Amino acid sequence: xxxxxxxIYYWLIAVPLFxxxxxxxxxxxxxxxxxxxxxxAGYWPGTLWSRIGLSLFxxxxxxxxxxxxxxxxxxxxxxxxHQGAFDILMMYGYLSIPFRWVMKQELxxxxxMGKACAVAGFIxxxxxxxxxxxxxxxxxxxxxxxxxxxxxxPEGSRTKDGKIHRFKKGGFVMAYELDVPIIPVTINGxxxxxxxxxxxxxxxxxxxxxxxxxxxxxxxxxxxxxLATVQKVQETIASAIV
Numbered sequence: 001x002x003x004x005x006x007x008i009y010y011w012l013i014a015v016p017l018f019x020x021x022x023x024x025x026x027x028x029x030x031x032x033x034x035x036x037x038x039x040x041a042g043y044w045p046g047t048l049w050s051r052i053g054l055s056l057f058x059x060x061x062x063x064x065x066x067x068x069x070x071x072x073x074x075x076x077x078x079x080x081x082h083q084g085a086f087d088i089l090m091m092y093g094y095l096s097i098p099f100r101w102v103m104k105q106e107l108x109x110x111x112x113m114g115k116a117c118a119v120a121g122f123i124x125x126x127x128x129x130x131x132x133x134x135x136x137x138x139x140x141x142x143x144x145x146x147x148x149x150x151x152x153x154p155e156g157s158r159t160k161d162g163k164i165h166r167f168k169k170g171g172f173v174m175a176y177e178l179d180v181p182i183i184p185v186t187i188n189g190x191x192x193x194x195x196x197x198x199x200x201x202x203x204x205x206x207x208x209x210x211x212x213x214x215x216x217x218x219x220x221x222x223x224x225x226x227l228a229t230v231q232k233v234q235e236t237i238a239s240a241i242v
Contacts, residue, residue, distance in 0.1 A: 006058075006203070010057075010200065010201065013056075014056040014057055014058075014201075017056055018052070018053055018056050018057075021049060021052050021053070021056075022049065022112060022113060023112050025045045025046070025048065025049045025116075026112035026113055026115065026116035027112070027116075028041070028045050029041045029042070029045050029046070029116040029119065029120055030115060030116055030119050032045070033119040033120055033121075034119070038119075038120060038121055039098075039146075039148070041119075041120055042098070042100060042120035042121055042122070042148075043098040043099075046092045046120075047092060047093055049089075049092070049093075050088070050089040050090070050091075050092040050093030050094075051089075051093045051094075053089045053093075054086075054089050054090070054093060054206070057193070057201040057203065058203035059086065059189070059193050059201070059203060059204050059205070059206050060205055060206065061090060061093075061094055061189075061205075061206040061207065061208060062205070062206070062207045062208070063094050063207075063208045063210070064207070064208070064209045064210065065209050065210035065211060065212075066096060066210060068183070068210050068211055068212045068213070069096065069097060069183065069210060070213065074097070074147065074149055074180075075099075075143075075144045075147055075148055075149040075150070075180060076097070076099075076149045076150075076180060076181055076182065076183045076213060077149065077150050077151075077152065077171060077174060077175040077178075077180055077181070077182050077183070078091075078095065078097060078099055078149055078150065078151040078152070078182070078183045078185060079151075079152055079153070079154050079167075079171060079182055079183070079184055079185065079233060079237070080151075080153060080184070080185035080186065080187050080237065081153075081155060081159075081164045081186060081187050081237050081238075081241065082153040082155045082156075082157065082158050082159060082187075083158065083159055083162065083187050083188075083189075083190035083191035083195075084158055084159075084190040084191050084193065084194045084195050084196060085158070085190075085194050085196075086189075086190040086193045086194050086201075086206070087153070087158075087187050087190045090187055090190060090206055090208050091151060091185065091187075091208070094208055095151075095185065095208070095210070097149050097183075098148055098149065099148060099149040099150060099151045100120075100121055100122050100123055100143050100148055100149075100150055100151070101117065101122045101123065101150075101151050101152075102122075102123045102125060102136065102140070102150060102151065102152040102171070103117065103122060103123065103124055103125070104124070104125065104126075104127075105124045105125060105126040105132070107124070108124050121143065123136055123139045123140060123143065123150070124136075125170075127156075127170075133170070136174075137174060137177070140174055140178060141178060144178055144180060149183075150174070152170075152171040152174075154167035154168055154170075154171050154172070154230075154233070154234075155167060155168070156168050158195075158196040159191060159196070160196055162191040162192075162195070164234070164237065164238050164241060166234075167230055167233070167234045169226070169227075169230060172226050172229055172230050172233075173226065175216055175229075176216050176222065176225075176226045176229070179216065180216075181213040181214060181215050181216065182213065182214045182216070182229070182233055183210065183211065183212075183213050183214075184211040184214060184233050184236045184237045185208065185209065185210050185211065185237070186207075186208070186209040186211070186237050186238075186239075186240035186241055187206075187207075187208060188206065188207040188208075188209070188240070188241060188242055189204045189205055189206035189207055190204075190206060192204045193206065207242075209240040211236050211237070211240070214229065214232055214233055214236065216229055217229045217232075
């Protein structure tokens with residue numbers, strides 16, 4: 001009975017309100033960016049959107065480790081495991097670090113949200129095109145030079161089984177070349193809430209664990225030092241997965 005009532009609430013109330021919220025806040029971002037408020041628009045509307053979404057879908061969240069984010073320092077390259085679509089709501093809503101996403105080129109075509117991300121200065125990358133990788137690095141340098149952090153899912157794609165998978169090296173090369181520390185973040189609960197391929201959100205208690213920054217290993221020559229950093233970050237993120 002409870003599942004039936006939740007299904008009615010989900011399709012008739014939560015989903016329509018979330019879609020409306022997405023359209024409104026995406027439009028706010030676009031307008032604000034055109035008016036010259038890109039830095040504000042790239043963070044606060046998305047934070048509100050994320051928190052509204054988690055509330056509508058009855059997914060409370062617990063955040064641990066906020067004290068691990070150095071005050072008045074940065075920027076950083078933030079990395080997290082990729083459990084599902086709700087990772088975005090969790091990170092955007094509760095990380096409390098202004099950042100720009102490094103996201104797949106295909107997401108640019110998502111109605112409303114794709115346009116908002118583009119004008120807000122989010123970084124799109126097409127891993128199949130070598131020139132796109134170079135453009136990504138140039139965009140990342142620009143974002144970091146402005147004091148804004150960058151966020152990336154080092155696994156690349158959402159997990160299909162809930163387990164953490166091998167990290168790709170692109171984000172670490174970026175952190176190494178730009179000489180910025182990495183903040184590892186562990187996401188729990190997003191796979192259960194909305195796994196890959198599903199369109200029905202299950203109310204789930206979510207957890208975001210923010211770990212202390214990891215400095216790029218420069219004691220060893222490239223790429224040995226960078227690969228050691230990859231291993232350390234992946235082990236740190238995996239250590240808090242439940």
